[in-house]
Amino acid sequence: MLRKRNCRMDSCSGASVTSLDQQDLCLNHFLLRCYEKLEGVDPRNRKLCPDPLELASLRGFVEECSRKTLDLSLHCENLTNLQRGRLLDILLWAGELFFLLRAPRLTTWESHNLGRLQRVVNRAGLEPASR
Numbered sequence: 591m592l593r594k595r596n597c598r599m600d601s602c603s604g605a606s607v608t609s610l611d612q613q614d615l616c617l618n619h620f621l622l623r624c625y626e627k628l629e630g631v632d633p634r635n636r637k638l639c640p641d642p643l644e645l646a647s648l649r650g651f652v653e654e655c656s657r658k659t660l661d662l663s664l665h666c667e668n669l670t671n672l673q674r675g676r677l678l679d680i681l682l683w684a685g686e687l688f689f690l691l692r693a694p695r696l697t698t699w700e701s702h703n704l705g706r707l708q709r710v711v712n713r714a715g716l717e718p719a720s721r
């Protein structure tokens with residue numbers, strides 16, 4: 591039988607629901623770690639292009655991140671709407687990064703167009719319906 595384990599983040603007593611980078615994490619710390627790591631992986635936040643070796647490890651992380659996020663959103667019970675939204679957000683971001691890291695030469699063009707798409711989505715999604 592699988593033993594219950596606790597989240598490995600400092601002073602957190604939450605039960606771990608998954609692992610990332612071989613660290614057991616509770617759901618909230620998993621979300622936090624994903625955001626932190628994806629921020630660092632995103633080529634749009636980097637000045638230098640990663641070398642091929644680093645690129646492979648970044649892709650590996652993005653893949654692990656999206657796999658575990660999908661798994662959690664399908665199998666984790668009692669998710670709040672906010673947690674659900676964050677899981678979806680991470681999943682979309684990871685998918686986008688996976689694409690950007692596959693084709694670094696397209697990065698500028700893609701991020702330009704994805705940025706435009708994001709603005710359209712934000713306008714459509716965040717404007718209050720009745721105003």
Ligand SMILES: [Zn+2]
Pocket residue numbers: 597598599602603604615616617618619
């Ligand atoms: Zn935790």
